[in-house]
Amino acid sequence: xxxPLLVLAVGNxxxxxxxxxxxxxxxxxxxxxxxxxxxxxxxxxxxxLQVENTLDLEDRKLALFIDAGNEPxxxxxxxxxxxxxxxxxxxxxxxxEALLGVYAMVHDExxxxxxxxxxxxxxxxxxxxxxxxxxxNLEQAFDFACNLLQQPGLNSWQGLALSHAEDVEPAIVAALx
Amino acid sequence: MSDLETAEHPEQxxxxxxxxxxxxxxxxxxxILLDDDNKVHQVxxxxxEFRGFEKFIQGRPYWEVPVMVQRLCGxxxxxxxxxxxxxxxxxxxxxxxxxAAEKNRRLxxxxxxxxxxxxHFFYLCSPDLLFxxxxxxxxxxxxxxxxxxxxxxxxxxxxxxxxxxxxxxxAGKRIHGTGAIPGGVNKSLSxxxxxxxxxxxxxxxxxxxxxxxxxxxxxxxxxxxYNAFGxxxxxxxSLVRADxxxxxxxxxxxxxxxxxxxxxDHFDYRHYWEVIFEDVKSWSYMKFPFLRSLGPEKGWYQVxxxxxxxxxxxxxxxxxxxxxxxxxxxxxxxTTGATLGFHWARMIEMLHAVESIKDLLHDDDIMGDxxxxxxxxxxxxVGVIEAPRGTLxxxxxxxxxxxxxxxxxxxxxxxxxxxxxxxxxQVAIQYLNGNEITEGLLNHIxxxxxxxxxCLSCATHALGKMPLEVELxxxxxxxxxxLAKTADGALSA
Numbered sequence: 001x002x003x004p005l006l007v008l009a010v011g012n013x014x015x016x017x018x019x020x021x022x023x024x025x026x027x028x029x030x031x032x033x034x035x036x037x038x039x040x041x042x043x044x045x046x047x048x049l050q051v052e053n054t055l056d057l058e059d060r061k062l063a064l065f066i067d068a069g070n071e072p073x074x075x076x077x078x079x080x081x082x083x084x085x086x087x088x089x090x091x092x093x094x095x096x097e098a099l100l101g102v103y104a105m106v107h108d109e110x111x112x113x114x115x116x117x118x119x120x121x122x123x124x125x126x127x128x129x130x131x132x133x134x135x136x137n138l139e140q141a142f143d144f145a146c147n148l149l150q151q152p153g154l155n156s157w158q159g160l161a162l163s164h165a166e167d168v169e170p171a172i173v174a175a176l177x
Numbered sequence: 178m179s180d181l182e183t184a185e186h187p188e189q190x191x192x193x194x195x196x197x198x199x200x201x202x203x204x205x206x207x208x209i210l211l212d213d214d215n216k217v218h219q220v221x222x223x224x225x226e227f228r229g230f231e232k233f234i235q236g237r238p239y240w241e242v243p244v245m246v247q248r249l250c251g252x253x254x255x256x257x258x259x260x261x262x263x264x265x266x267x268x269x270x271x272x273x274x275x276x277a278a279e280k281n282r283r284l285x286x287x288x289x290x291x292x293x294x295x296x297h298f299f300y301l302c303s304p305d306l307l308f309x310x311x312x313x314x315x316x317x318x319x320x321x322x323x324x325x326x327x328x329x330x331x332x333x334x335x336x337x338x339x340x341x342x343x344x345x346x347x348a349g350k351r352i353h354g355t356g357a358i359p360g361g362v363n364k365s366l367s368x369x370x371x372x373x374x375x376x377x378x379x380x381x382x383x384x385x386x387x388x389x390x391x392x393x394x395x396x397x398x399x400x401x402x403y404n405a406f407g408x409x410x411x412x413x414x415s416l417v418r419a420d421x422x423x424x425x426x427x428x429x430x431x432x433x434x435x436x437x438x439x440x441x442d443h444f445d446y447r448h449y450w451e452v453i454f455e456d457v458k459s460w461s462y463m464k465f466p467f468l469r470s471l472g473p474e475k476g477w478y479q480v481x482x483x484x485x486x487x488x489x490x491x492x493x494x495x496x497x498x499x500x501x502x503x504x505x506x507x508x509x510x511x512t513t514g515a516t517l518g519f520h521w522a523r524m525i526e527m528l529h530a531v532e533s534i535k536d537l538l539h540d541d542d543i544m545g546d547x548x549x550x551x552x553x554x555x556x557x558x559v560g561v562i563e564a565p566r567g568t569l570x571x572x573x574x575x576x577x578x579x580x581x582x583x584x585x586x587x588x589x590x591x592x593x594x595x596x597x598x599x600x601x602x603q604v605a606i607q608y609l610n611g612n613e614i615t616e617g618l619l620n621h622i623x624x625x626x627x628x629x630x631x632c633l634s635c636a637t638h639a640l641g642k643m644p645l646e647v648e649l650x651x652x653x654x655x656x657x658x659x660l661a662k663t664a665d666g667a668l669s670a
Contacts, residue, residue: 014233014248047251047352051300052292052338093251105323105330126249127233 003042004061005152006112008053010046011068016128017121020068020138021045023130024119027142028149037149048093054103060112062152064145065096068134069118075137076144078164080157081114113154115161117145181602184210184219207622209605215612217605222598222626234584239268239558239575243357246571249586252632254352255289255344256564259426260571262357263560267447268575270552271360277545278361283426284537285347285356286562287530290425291381292340293565294482294527297630298388299333302520306395310624311617332384336527339374339381343534346370361549371538378535382496385528389500392521396512404508405607407516407600407625410435412468412478413488414453414592416563419443421490423529425563432468432478433488440468446561449570455587463594466587477595480567481629486522487513494536497529516600519628564589566630590631600625 007028011021022045029043044056049065057063065081083100094102096116103111119141123131130138148157210219230249234242243261247254259282266274274282303322323330341351348354349364356362366374396403412435416428429443430452444452455464456473467476487505492498504521505513512518537543560571567589574583604625609618 012248012251014245045352047254050337050341051296051334052341054334055338102319102330102334105319106334126230 001039002059003040005041005149006056006060006063007041007043007066007149008046008049008056008063009043009066010049012047014126016123016125017131017134018068018124019130020119020121020134020141021066024066024117024138024141024145027138028145031142031146032149040152041149049096049099051094051099051102053094053099054106054111057099057103057111057114058107062154062157063112063114064117064148065114066117066119066141066145067096068121068124070121070124074164075120075140076164077116077118077120078144079116079118079161081116083111113157115148115157117141117148181217181220181605182598207601207626209609209622211609211614215610215614217610220598220602220605222594222601230586231584234573234581237581238579239265239573239581240359240579242573242581243359244353244355247353250632253289253293253564253566255285255348255354256562256569257571258348258354259286259357260560260562260564260569261573262359263427263562264558264571264573265359265560266558267560268555268558268573269359270554271550272552273550274361275545275547275550276542277365278548278550279426280537280540280542280545281347281362281365281548282357284366284534284543285344285354286426287533287537288340288343288347290340290530290565291385291527291534292337292344293630294523294530295333295336295340297565298392298520298524298527299329299336301630302624302627303329305620305624305627306392306520310621311615332388336381336384339377343374346374358549360551363548365545365548366538366543368544371544374534375538378531378538381531382528382535385524385531386496386500389521389524389528392524393503393507396507396517396521400508403517404511404515406621407604407607407628408514409516409596409599409603410514411596411599412440412471412476413484414468414478414480414568415485415488416446416561416568417443417489418493422493423485423489423491424493425485425526425530427562430561430568431488440470446570447559449559449561449572453570453587455591464587464591465594466592467595478592479596480589480592481519482522482526482565482567483513483519484567485563486525492525492529494529494532496532497525500525500528516603516625516628519630523630566590566632567592588632590629593629593631597626597629597631600628 007025009021009025011018013019013022025043025045032038032041032043046053069077081096081100083104084095084097096114100111100114119134120137121131121134148160206223208219208221208223209217211217234246237245243258243265246257246261249257262282266272300319304319307322307326319330344354345351346366347362347364348356356364413433415431416424417431418424418428430446430449431442431444432440432452434440441452452469453466454469455466457464465473465477467473468478469476486492486501492501504525512521556575558573558575562569569589570585570587572585573581576582601622604621608621612618
């Protein structure tokens, strides 16, 4: 049986703060293990999102995408990903919003709701460790993610997203509202 | 080499810069110098090299390297994994792997070739090819493709997924796989895994064949444009098997001149530096490899799918070989020298990869349990493999404490540095010269670069990057205007 909640974390742990995604995912995996949530949540790590990750979204009720970001002012941003067509695809990798667009193209149905937890980083050089600020951000993001996993539901997550709206780009807030 | 590498009086020219070439990984930038009549005087592709990779590897124990090098690249980690494992085979004296070990490594490699080529064709280049290079930007995307060709997007996803499943089953995990280790592999395919892959492989075969035919059809419909687009002549380098067959996993180096003559053949890649050297140029972070015998000015060469398909004597799987023969004969062979011929060759290779996967799944050695060998230790290891984008060289020195003290990596995109520059210079002459610069014309430059499917410094990503910026500067370098290409492909000031 497919777990209703998917946590999809991306990043390269050898590139400084890009490790935030995988590190947070592993913290969550340890935290979930042995609890009743274990059967409700599946955690997947990837270097980058790819088009075939749409297949990981099949039969999910809810998805959480975790990544490092270089723009948020706060320790982390949390918002609902708004499906975008994969126009102007600029990379071998795929943005979470575009992944939802690919899902709709491939499956001929709406994708499950996906939320983005973007943890702030500042240094992404190869071979660098996590920066001191990123370590602090990781702790706050972990506490927040635990809270999310304890109340998995579209309405509750949308409420939390709105409460973090000041951390998100205006265009995304507009789409949320 | 084109005259457009360095302009005589760059200070008198207008500069157009395309920052971050879209649908290409990492940080690529094209600069074009124009005079007042929009005549092109200089065109350069600048790429940020894999900076720090060698340093990142130094000081690590040799046995750790095949796993850690996967973090160099999020797109083809398996290629780095296998090239490093081959180099470390040499370090531990494992000259001949067991059949089970070599076949499982090959299976993993073909999975990587399949998924990489599928992504490139179905998602990255299909919008340009199906709608035209300067078609409406609002339509020139995968959504437009899916609307008109609904099966393309779906097959692209499923082909990639199949390739990833091959990798997961042979490497042990979705990412950070540990399948290949010095001297062999640490697991072989189980019967259940083999049967699961066999259940899907014939669909993949059918779709791969369709993809080859689709590219052929596109060439037939746009013959003159495709054959002339960004056309240039280059020497060629690839691995070939002892009998001259295409071999993407192992072989000797074959170099062929731009006139078709063999320059060297079956050269032992463990001494690659005797035939290949790396030049540097002041305006690029990336090195420019060249054939030593011809020197830096005349010795640059091309690698990758188009080179491999034309440089080998035959492909050792029947469907792909038949398609190769038709490709070579098409339009009296002119397409084999076309930059866009990369797309056709890439699909022939994808077909070969799926055929090879099928054959390996029917070979009981793939489930064997004799997985490791070793021999006399050496202080140097060189591993060469044909990665999806071309020849990949890993070279290490290991000290008596089993630590890597020196590493040199030459990746496919580095080999293709000069060919990509040549291609965009030809495109600039063909399409930009004397014309007002438009998004559609700039896309022609990107189409030429995308044909090589370059993979730049791609393992780092972060939310919020701007895909494309174009700056217009006057002769003094002052900003005249600036355009940004947003995620939806629209241009904004």
